[in-house]
Amino acid sequence: MRSLITHLAALTPEQLSDLIAARPEALLPPEPATMAELAERLNAAPLIDVALLGLSRPELQIAEALAALGDGCDRAELAAALGVASDDADLDAALVRLGEVAVAWPDGDRLRTVPLGHVWPCPLGLGAPLSALLTEQRADDLRRIARRLGVPAGTQKAVTVRNLSAWLADGANVRKVSTTAPADTQELLHQLAWEGPYLDEPTYRYGRRTGPAQWAVEHGLIHVAAHWGAPLQMPCEVALALRGPDYRLPFDPAPPSAPTRPVDGESVERESASAAATALAGMVNLLEECGRTPVAPLKTGGVGVRELRRLAKTIGDSADHIRLWLELAMATGLLAPTEAGLLPTEEYDTWCDQQPAEQLTELLAGWLSSEGAPLHQPAGTGQPVPALVHTADGAAMPLLRAAVLRVTAGLPPGAAAADAQAVTTLARWRNPMLLDHLDDANGLVEGVWREAQLVGAVAHGAVTDLGRALATDQPEQLATVLDRLLPPAEETVLLQADLTAVVVGTPSRTLTVLLDAAADRETRGGASTWRFTPSSIRRALDAGSSETELLTALRDRAAGARVPQPLEYLISDTARRHGAILVRPVACCLRSDDPVLLKEILHARSLSTLGLALLAPTVVASTAPIAETLTALRNAGYAPVGEHPDGTVAVERPTRQRAVPLPRASDVVTAPLPLPGPYDPGALDELLAELFEDADESHPLSGYLIPTQPGPLATSEPADLARRLLRAAARRTSRR
Template identity: 40%
Template sequence: MKSPSTLTTWLGSLDGRRLARVLETRRDAASPPEPRSLGELADRLQRPGSVALALPQLALPHLQVAEALAALRAPASRDALAELLGAAGDGTTGDLEAVLEALADHALVWPDAAGKLRMAGPLRQAWDAPLGLDARLEELLAGTTSDELRGMLAVLGIKPPGSKAQRLSALVEHHSNPERILSVIAKAPAATRKLLEGKAGAGPAGLAEHARFVMFGSPGPDPEPGARWALDRGLLIQERHRYGPARLPAEVALALRGPDWHAPFRPVPPSAGLAPVTPREVDHEASAAASAFAAGAASVLSACSTAAPARLKSGGIGARELARIGKAAQADDAVVRLTLETAHAAGLLARDGDRVAPTEAYDVWAEQEPPEQFAVLLQAWRNLPLTPAQARDEDNKALPALVGAPPCNGCVQARHGLLAAAAQLPAGHGVRVASDLGPLIAWYRPLADSSPDGPPFATVIREAELLGVLARGALSAIGIHLRAGDAELLGAECRRLLPSATATARIGADLTAVVTGTPSTRLAALLDSVADRETSGTASVWRFSAGSVRRALDAGRTPEDITADLAAVAAGPLPQPLTYLITDTARGHGRVRISPAACVLHGDEPALLAELAAHRRLAKLGLRQLAPTVLISRSPLGTTLAALRAEGYAPVAETDEGTVRIEKTRPRRAAAPVPPPRGSRASGGGRAAAPRTAKEPAALDPSALATRLLAAPATAPEPAPFEGGVPFATDTEEIVAGWAKRLPYADIRQLAHAIDAGQAVTVEYVANSGNRTVRTLSHLELDPPFLEAWCHLREDERVFTLSRIHSVMSAALEQEW
């Protein structure tokens, strides 16, 4: 049994309440199968993937303290950290302790038994050069020979001791004094001083995209100008067998920066211009914005249901289709994009061949009241892995919607940072200008993606205003419950602020129908079928015309049905101009009939048929009169029908039996956007596996798990079934262990549990080519030595070799509702 790590020891020193806070903060490490011991929990907490999930949740001072601690090469004392940050004498010591407490709650930094601060290994590797500082001198000199050390000491005027270790210690002791370093540099040639000062003045490096060790410079055999003098004195180190620029030890860099230099530390968020605002004012504006968006979203998705948007060959919905949807729904581009992306994330839209069509879930959603509809889209927006209202990229090129780009964790963090920043504003106040929230978001979520141009985070702020999450510069009640992640309270707040659907319309003598609020699905469908929508939002307007009424008649509606249906939804009696319009349009409807032949036109009015035959713009149809009431056309039925309607006639088509053909098409519906069930093809021994439905993991109870872990041994024994030891917990564990030789038992447990429970899992996989990728897999099916699964990276079924799986962790958890 291996000895416990310092993190295991620290976790064991916590009380149940404090350990529960760690488990709540790092939920991925506590996901099923729950850790059996504090040692297994510590192992999960220190995995690179788990640390990578925790990093984006940190505010700016947390990252600044972590970077300073990384530069000190933990373990380090609190005093050394405070001195580096300049927090020892400026009154920010309490702020530093609060930040260290928060980092401990994330199990990223913790004290050891001696009181020194430790940090998770992957967190240290997040910076190539923390604070722009390279490694310490002792580390850089590890590959230096004893003769080289003797030469450096001799040039410095120090008598070299006898052994290599003594020489190394003497050089490190000399360079540990900043004043001695500066006195040596003062005698250096100008080129050397310029080189050293340039290297020491480099700003702090940003976070590395992936955890990795430092690689400095590019190959090049020649030292930099002025470097030789510094290399001879140990002020620069050229590592053996490594090409590239010489490396500046951290001690030398700090000496050159001077005693007044401190690592950046901003424990207090930036100030913003505030204005008083009452809850009633916030509610009023949030209600108006949310109601307008709910109505616009319903119109956008209704337009998609009527005509499924076409996809570009390169993927996504292009600008032309977006403009068409916006015109049909009378919604601006931001509302269209926001609706499409949130609806797709909520499963209301899905790709269907070369189009994007509503799913059957949309039909259920369309029958709900506006507050319920809005809550569905709002919850999808909270964790949307992109910023949908961003219409152009950095090169000002138009961005398609629903393009299926790789998930953007920075975009999610920008949204969460907005919610966090707005939640911290003083009670009864909002920012005067919404853009003032940008610097606050950058402080609360420094790793979030900002706007490509213009004010920082302008796009995500605009989205929040459109949704009523942000109103009068303050977080609305909707935003408060959205941030807390309470679906029940969020739904109640939506019902309070958003009115129910409107089932009636005010129909005026100017041939318009006006609906205040969000029209019900039945009302919107009726008005869309018999009128043309002109505006949408808090009030929607439809206009009746001969063409719109003719469209309803073409769909098989009778004038009596149209009149009766409109009278049933009208707030008062139907105006006389509308009844006249319906009657007059119906009187001319179907006076010409077209039967399939290729094709035949006939009617009861010889004069009308003669008029068609002589019509100059219909000459392209090749019409020829066979009898006073019969014409023949050389063009197909559809072409002839469209041409006559374009010229203002109202023909109807007939079936082969001579009855009127009703032009009613069933709305296109896409399959739900979920992976196909397992067993869609033969597996294993040739028989089809039963379909498996993915199960939701059990809800985490941090307090109960903390109690169990504190009562268990610090490290749990690993199975050793062939040595008479502890057996595997399940047969699946034993099978996986037999083939996945590279996996420790903790990883074997997680993979076996995901297989048995039908849950998703994230693995690090090395392909035959040697390429290393991180993939989220679901719908797992064990077929030794292979694992069949739905790969979320490739959006397809894939077969994985168990022996090529190098690590396992729970799938990145979405915020639970």
């Protein structure tokens, strides 16, 4: 602890600021006022686990090697154990990274670490160092071991410990003395060296152990703790010696080879732009359909396969896409559950008014923070699973998405991953602790890989400019990329003589509302197409528009302010016939000033189910309710208009159903921990909640690290806190 305090105090303001940004839990209130308080936080076991999640395989290998060799080992000793030069560049890079997250740091010629015993109780299968085990032995036992080995025993225990440690640390001495052991003891020593370090043999006979272990205990090759009945343990140095002079601790600084293929950068960006536009269109189509018909959830939670297929058929999309769009809509607060089902929220209306780049920015933020795995197919099921059902690994999904993006961004320029398995291989090297704790790492990575392609972060197996901006956490770069991929919403429409309307790009909210009201949408994507029909024009007139208002609105939005003559004729003809029949609820009556038209309706076979009867030359009664009568007349090709009981026209405006949004992850502290990386003020509001959710109140940090209520937690920038801590440390030093 004191070494860490000294190390922190010796850093420059820039170095300490970077460290705090990499370990942002240091910013949680109450902020540490001294280096001792900062060091206490950095030494907390749960927070050490968070720091290790972001380390690569070689960095973790160095950390585990330091845990095996013991806190305070010499750098040359570490390099020798790894089989590399003391000034090896890869070793330097790994130690620098460990220092950046305060897991290990230099202390003169020694290397110090935070407590790592809870992570690796027996690092690399090795026991405690000789110095720790010998110190626990009684002085008389140590002197007897020294006499058997021919090692000078001092009058003081510390001298004997030092002499024995130096002798047993020499691998040649250990290997030489082990060859003189009985055969069964040699077999036991080999087993402990590779599979140890513990031998659970609490068998006693008059205070002495029996069997092959006794010889090894008497010669200091295995030791027992001071308390009675403890298991035997082989020291780290002895095990390394018995593993042979050629044995080296694992160190794999180079990433594994994974199959890649060449890819053209221009095609990658074209595909990224297409995917981004498709994602936005898919979200809008889904949420509009949810507004018309609420999505019915299952009683057990989630959205069932049958409902997914209905949505896919209705809006012309795939069930897998619907799964992802639903997840993004829930993660961004655009969709929320109600008693009627899943409905768009009022935030959706605000979102629709934004520019496409702003819309996708929100969707990407929701994607990165989502705990769902919508495209993951659980191994062994063979059947589709409901959407919006989070798995046991939900808390790890934001970390996994960040890892997949960083792995893909690390591929050489012009290279693409051959498949999801190649990404998994690289991710296991980049974030081994994360993937080793997932129940189905391969399946989850494949699902995230597909998600990244659908949102435009990956295309043709390569990271896109959008994905690289997300991987490196550069908001300004992300905004620039999105502005390039998604131009501003289109405000004009090309009206054609074949009664179609074409919008190249993303139509604006107002233009979409106008065209959806007066025409039927036919295609979506990079170019959207609508078709005007008598029924679509009648729909707009039913909603309260007049012929003049509709033509004026279309002319204002038309390219060149031109409305083709066929469309004008269609609108005029439909408007002329519109309202020729008035339907008043009685249960109900049809009224018209045209007796000939009413007689035609009376004799129409398609309307026989209405039970029509002539009450007067201008009035016909219907046995069906008003809504059913209106629908039947319209299906038969007529253009009736509903009436209120007082005779006023009933304007049929589409109803908008909206839900109250659920709290977002940014509003309450429930989001998973992010990978250590660049400082993100927003992420600090979500940090540590899950780690400390079930924490014991007796934990030494519980008083100021466990959030007691929702709300923002970060209070300072890393650079500000670094300067204050260094000033406080300087004042303490000057007072001494």
